[in-house]
Structure formats: C-alpha cells, structure tokens
Amino acid sequence: MTSASGTPDAGAHLRSRPDAAPAVLPAQGAAGPRLSPHRPSCHRRDPLDHPDPGTAADTAAAENLLRCWVRETGTPAPAGDTLRIPLTACGTALRVPVHHWSACGWHRFGTPVLVGAPEDSPPVDAVTLAALLVREARYGARGRSLPGDGADLVGRVADSVRRTAVFLTARRADPETPPGTARFLDGEQSLLLGHPLHPTPKSREGLSGAEAGAYSPELRGAFPLHWLAADPSVLAADSAWTERGRTVPAERLAERLAGPDAVLPEGTVPLPLHPRQAHAVRHLPAVAELFDRGLLHDLGAHGPVWHPTSSLRTVYRPDAPAMLKLSLGLRITGSRRENLPEELRRGVEVHRLLRTGLGERWRSAHPSFDIVRDPAWLAVRGPDGEPVPGLDAVIRHNPFRPGDDAVCVAGLVSPRPWPGRGGRG
Template sequence: MVTTAPKAEVPAAPGPAVPGRGPAVAAADADPPPADQRTVPRQKDGVPRSRAVRTRPPGAEHEVGSDPLDHADPAVAAEAAAVENLLRCWVRETGLGRPDGPAGTPLRIPLAASGAVLLVTVRHWSRAGWHRFAGARIEAAPGDAPGLDAVTLAALIAREGAYRDGDGNGNGNGTADLVGRVADSVRRTAEFIADRRARPVAPAAVEADRFLTAEQSLLLGHPLQPDPKSREGLSETEARRYSPELHGSFPLHWFAVAPSALATDSAWTEGGRPVSAARLLARLAPGLPLPAGATPLPLHPWQARELLQRPAVTALRDAGLLHDLGPYGDPWYPTSSVRTVHRPGAPAMLKLSLGLRITNSRRENLRKELHRGVEVHRLLRTGLAEQWQAAHPRFDIVRDPAWVAVDAPDGTPVPGLDALLRHNPFRPGDDAVCVAALTSPRPWPGRATMSSRLAEIVRSLAVATGRTTSAVAAEWFLRYLDHVVLPVLAFDALAGIALEAHQQNTLVLLDPAGWPAGGRYRDNQGYYFRESHRAELENRLPGIGSASDTFVSDAVTDERFAYYLGINNVLGVIGAFGSQQLADERVLLAAFRRFLGKAAGLGPLPARLLDSPTLRCKANLLTRLGGLDELVGPVDTQSVYVTIANPLHG
C-alpha cells in the first residue's frame, strides 16, 4: 500500500513565529511585503472580496508601470500576451539567462540570422520560467519607435530558428506556419478578451455548472505556447459557436453506423451491470431516428462537414454502411480543449475528433488512444484504484470507459469517425478547475485589470483570515502539493504508471473557501506504462498494452514525467504565484524541495527533480518550427526537447 509522505513545510525565515499558525505561515509572515495595495471588489466564482490587501511579496521584481495585459484596447492586450509567450518560449528553449545589471536592464537577444539584437523590457524574471516582459524592440531602432508586434517577432524568431538548424538563409519551412498561426492566435485572443469584457457573466446554463464555467474561462492559454489560441480553419461564425472562450454551444451532428462497420468497446457499468456504448449514446440523444440495428455516432459539426468531403466516408455512405442523420438534440458546450464537449446533467462527456490544428496537433482520436481509455478503466477496477485511494481518497482519474468508431470494409480504422465517452464525475456545484484556467489572467466584472482565479482566491483568503498574501499563497501551495501532486507520485510508485499531468490535464478540487481539497487527472492519451513494470501490469490485466501501445522505456518515462508534472505543472504554479505578485518564488521552490525530500520513496521522480542539475523540457516553439505533430510517431520523437537548468537543484 502507498503511504502518504509527511506534509511539506516552508523553510522558516528569520523572525518570530505567529501565534496559532503553522510553520508555513510563520515563514511567510516573518518578512511582510511592501505596502503595495490594491482594492479588490466583490466578484463571482465563489470569491467574495471587499477590502484592500497587500499584493507584492518579498522578492517581487516587477517594474513600476501598468500591465500591458490591462490595456483598454483588446487588440493591444492580445498583442502583449502573444509577444510575452514568444519571448518566454525563446528564452527557455535557447537557454538565455537573466540580464546582468541593475533593475531595469533590458534583456539582449542576439539574432544572428537577421544581424540584429532585440532589447526586451523585463517586468519580472521568474526562476520557474513565467517571466513577464513589456515589449521588445530592435536595438538600433530610434528610442521612440514602437515595440515589435507579435507577427514581426514571430518572423524574426522563426528565421533565427531555421538559421540555427543549418539553413543559412533562415527560410525554414516552419517560418510561414508559425507567423500565420501567431497572427491567428492574436486575432482570436483579442476577440476573446473583448467579448469577456463586454459579457463578463456567463449565460445562465453555463454559470449554473461550476465545472463548465471554469472550463470556459481560459482566455489566454498556456504561457509557454507560441500560439495558444490558433484555430486555423474556423470561420468567424464557426468560432463563435465552437469556442469555449465565447461561451459557444451547438447541437451535435449524428451519424448511424451499420453493424458491419462498427468498432466499439465499453467497460461502462451501472449498478454492476455492463452498459454498451450504443445504449449510452442513445440515452444522450433520445428520439434520434436510427435505421434498424444501427448504432448512433455523434460528431463535432465542423468535423462532420469535413468528413463528408473525404472519399472514404463517401464510399461508406454509398455502401449503406454510414447514414448522415444531421444535427440533433440539445446543445453541448465545448470545454477548454475545444473538442471535448459537456452538457450539464449528462452522465457522460464526449471527446470528439476535430481535425483543426490546436497547439501542436490535429485533434483526431487515434484508435490506440480509444483502447487506452478503456484499458486504464479496467486496470483501475482490478483493485488498483482502491489500493491507491486508500491513502489518497480525494484524487482520481476521470475515466474514459467506452467508445464507438468506424472501420472500413477491409477492417482498417476510418480516421476521424469516432467518439469517446468520458465519465462526468462533477455535480453542478463542484468547484473543479484545470490548473491552466486557475492560473491564467482574465477579465473580471467591473474591473479594468485582468487577474487569475488563483489570485482572486489568494487575495480573498488573505482578507478573510487577516493574513498576508504571501502567507496564504504558501499554505495554498503546500495543500496543492499534498492533494494533487502527491497522489500522482504515489500512483507511479504503486503501479509503474506516470500520468501526463500537465496544467490542462490536471484538475484541482477547491473547497468553499478556495483551498485545494482534491484533484482529478483526465486524458486518455497521457499514460506512460513503465517497461520495468510490464510483468506486474500484465498480471493485473492480461494483454494490457497490446492494442493501446502504452508501454514506454523507463528512461523516456522519467524524462516526460519530470517535464509534465515537475516543470509544466508544479513549476508552472510556482511561476504563476511569482509573476502575479502573490508569493516569492524562492520560498515556494524551497517548499517544493522539502516536499520532494519527504516523498523520496514514491518512485524515481522526486530524486530526479532534486538531484539533477539540468532537466529535459519540451520546447513548444521549436516543436512548432520543426513541423511536428505530437500525436504522430513514436512517443520519444513526437516533440522537441531541450535541456534547461533545474531551479530546484542545489
């Protein structure tokens, strides 16, 4: 049985402890922040506020001046966000260090391919990588020249990337692609910001479901993606219907699949009895007219339109194996992944194929991923879940136990014609927020500035408890480690399975006050079965991995686990605290080190994060420039990885 590691503590700072509070609070309170005040009005999302609270912790390195993200023009704010993302990616992926010199010294980025140097204004230098920048300009440009826009910066960076790869002209194939997708992302981000400022309160059907409200709150995307909101292929009308950021909703497009063309599996049970995927889908679309013996298949409307033009689908229809039933039923709502849809009160969410390029991939389900979701559900039901959750009862994996798809007459899968059924474990009042949405700034009702849900929670708790934001942030982070990170480490130690627990895949369950109280992991793609545990997993579930192709060498597993959980997730949370002036990153890094030391028996990751002077990190910008699709090919070559300094080492 996996045992819970002792609770981590923030290393005590000089100064007296505060009576009645634990060591984490004493450490944070001992060195109070400067009296930088911000009035926080009362808001929604279960976060009441009314008084001014301190917001700048010790160690904060922000320059005086307004935040570019708060600009009144949404287009300017969107440009600022895009420029920051590109610069953060380039700094991390090329190993650039903090600028030498006094506060205000610009970061110099040489661009050999263009014979130029960028000068970047640094608002905050983050040990965890969430730097804040206030624009970039060419060194030789006049002092009053405007800063570079995101598209120009993307072109310069793409040219430099191609030049470094050996193309002396700097005209790599990824240049035009990156520039176009950055432009698309900026345009859509501006629309999202403008719309949310104009309509800060979600429609009633969305606001009544807290999980859905959170899923539709991620406006800026991940801070280390070069084009986080690019969705090439969507028209303006389609974007409004299909974008979670615009509170989109739409009925699904339904097909009927003849028995001879149907591929399906289900481990879904109700009351101990098996339930087929066909029966579940029929319940989600009551009254849908079906040909005799056919199985319903829901598709995203954009995907349906695309598929109807593919020769393989035309052949299936001509052969009477696939019937187009058209749009039907009540609306569904896109979640933060865009292609997974949710309907309040429904027992299942649907993970649909969507051929749009979103971040680094075209989002069409692979057959092995459909198998993987059912396989993991069956594996957990062998007693593994009970054994794991005996120590971590508030953490679980969101199950993907059923799917339907279509095979051609020769038995080969037809790409894009499929749907995965995902358990919906959330009740309308459950405050379940993916980490990406929790930490990303966004507009708030009646507010001229952007703020993250995390910042709103921390400031609210500071007001409610009479403590500094630094003290609250430290305790919040410690609880997050215990309730979210520790169970993921324990699962690897128990089962030899590493979860791809990045910010989008990790949900934190918040109690009514906003403290972490549990978590969920979701993603049928993101499992790494350790090759060293093959025998044990085979004993639990014979044949495991044969259809899902999930076993990975321990070396690759260790590299990916360190990136997804260590860098993307935990360092990302630390970076959010620091960049948003909620806590000193040095204190949180020390807390994370102590936590890892006490979790040393839970698999190889704690020691790797503590002892390695460098870590391997996914390079989203270089992956884009390389034209790679992260869902295609062997797992160890799907993305570009670079070596970065480990901020936890030493």
C-alpha cells in the same frame, strides 16, 4: 478532488473539500524563498490590461514567444531588469524589459525593442517577433534540420493574436458568468490567453468567424451534436463502463446520449460527431462509399446543446453522465485533433487497469486524487476494415455535477486581461 487525464487535451481540476487543510503562509515579516531576481511591481500597469483588446492580445502573444525562446535556448535570468536577445542573423539584438522572472517559467516581459531602430519606430509586434526568432533559430541551426515551417509558424502566431483579440473584446463586454453556469464549465471557458508557454495558444486555422462563435469555449459557445447512424457491421466499439457491477456496451451508452427522440433506422447505432467534423468527412471517398451502400445514415443535428471545454473537441453537458471527446480535423495550436486508434483503446485499458485495485490503492493513500476516465468508445470501419479517421467518439466519465465546486487549474491561474478587473482567478 484533483483529476487529470492521461490524454493531451484534458486539464487538471480542483474540487474544494471541507476537510482540506488551509494553506500555510509565512508569518508577517518572515523570510520566504527568493524565487526571482525580479519582482512584479504593484504600481506598473499590466500591459495585458491595455484598453485596446488588439494591443493586449499582441502583448500576450509576444510574451509567450519570449518565454518559449528563453526556455528553448536555456537563457538565464539577466543581472538587471533588461534581457538582451542577440539576433546574429540580422546583425542586431532585442532589448526586452523584464517585469518578473519566474522560477516556473511564467516570466513577464515588456515590449521588446530592436537595437538600432529609430526611437519613433513602431514597437516589435508579435508577428514581427516570431519572424525574427524563426530567422535566428534557423541561422543557429546551420547544418541541422529544424522541424516545421517558419512561415507556417508566423501565420499561426498571427491567427492566434486575431482570435485572442476577439475573445478579449467579447469577454470585456460581458465579463459576468451567465446565471446557472456550472463551475466546471465556467473554469473551462476562462482560458482566454491559453497556455503561457505555447507560441500559438489560440490558433485555429480554418475556423470561420461564425463557427468560432458556436465552437469556442472562450465565447461561451454551445451547439447540438451531429449524429450518424451506423450499421453494426461497420462499427467498432469497446466499453469498460459498468453500472451495478455489469458492463454497459458503448452502443447502449450512445443510445442514451442520443436521447429517446432520436429516430434511427432499424438495427443501427447512433454515433455523435462534432458538427464541423461531420461536414469535413462527409465527402471523403471511404465515407461516401459507406453512405452509398446504406451502411451510414446522416441524422443531422439533434438533441440538446453541448458546450466545448478548453480543448474544443471535448464537449460537456451538465446533466449528462458522460462527456464526449470527439475528433476535430482542425489544426488547433498546429496539430489536427483527431482520435487515433491507440488513443481509443488506451482509455479503456487504463480504466480496466485502475479497476484491478490500483485505483483503490492510490485513493487509500491520496483520498482526494483521481483521474477522469475514458471507459468506452465507438468508431466506424471503412470498406477495407480499417478505422475511418475522424469517425469516432470517446465516451468520457463526467464526475462534475452542476453544483460541484470543480475548477480547471489552468483557468484558476489564468490572467483576466481587462482594465479594472485584472489579476488572476
């Protein structure tokens, strides 16, 4: 089954099928489509396999920036094996070796060289490259405003490089999948370099080293959830989750996920939070007032550990019937990942729409296709009746059992950047 969610942070997954037709490859010697004027060399050492994790991480970041620049500027493939990027604002240019030009934009580049720089000058690292490209973009946009802050982008590039180096160091030291890890989770934990067309794929500003160890899928993190108990008078919820034809309220689903050992004040409803989010919102004025009035109760960390998926804020437990898409007020790749009210409602609306017959119609035409559903949610309303940003949880259907051969597509094609074990998948 292939599944994809309509939400930005969900990945597509492949589930192997015994009746699936094998891929058809061209016969030996047959002419195939020419996708690129440049072909990757089998004899060239991939710079992502550099023995120093910091160098490999910097290489990956520089390649991402160059791919983004090529895409955003519409730069065509060069006639030869070198791409020249003019830096008019600096009175110079970059010469970039092209190892492979991809029809889908996943180009492979060598280390860029600044034209006119001394031969013994250090290479153009990712942070320097980001600063040069930001300067050039602002020069090219004379008279027009550009979104974002150049210094902010350069800072996020540096943060992304540092974190990627940590991930590579850890995974190279222990590359084997821990015994008993579900295939779905293994795939979600395999995106060490992140999106190949994002300038800062691993930036997580404000996350400490200790927090990164627990909350990062790349480090195979795991943690118990932080639970609050909410008075029903301040709780907003909706559910289209059904069992045997009957709707199960979101409050009941939350009670099941909290488990029988959760000790709740009488008449309250459990609300799961990401531990970092629980700490971040505790002292917001609207939240503090709810605690002072006895409408919210802090239950602390509770229950078995959950595992962060590739989006960080969606957490998975192999034995649970649901995943949880939690708010996380952390700038991940540049944006805060807190659920918006319309996102909460949209998931339930989509699930209801699919149950009207649309889902059956597409499955009859494409039996192996479906999307992951978000059929329920809970949120807390503040004293003014409006939802409190960050105090919410989406309850997502978990179709992936521990033994299922379900693989995140992005993880399936992601490079494995460590010496002697290079390649994809």
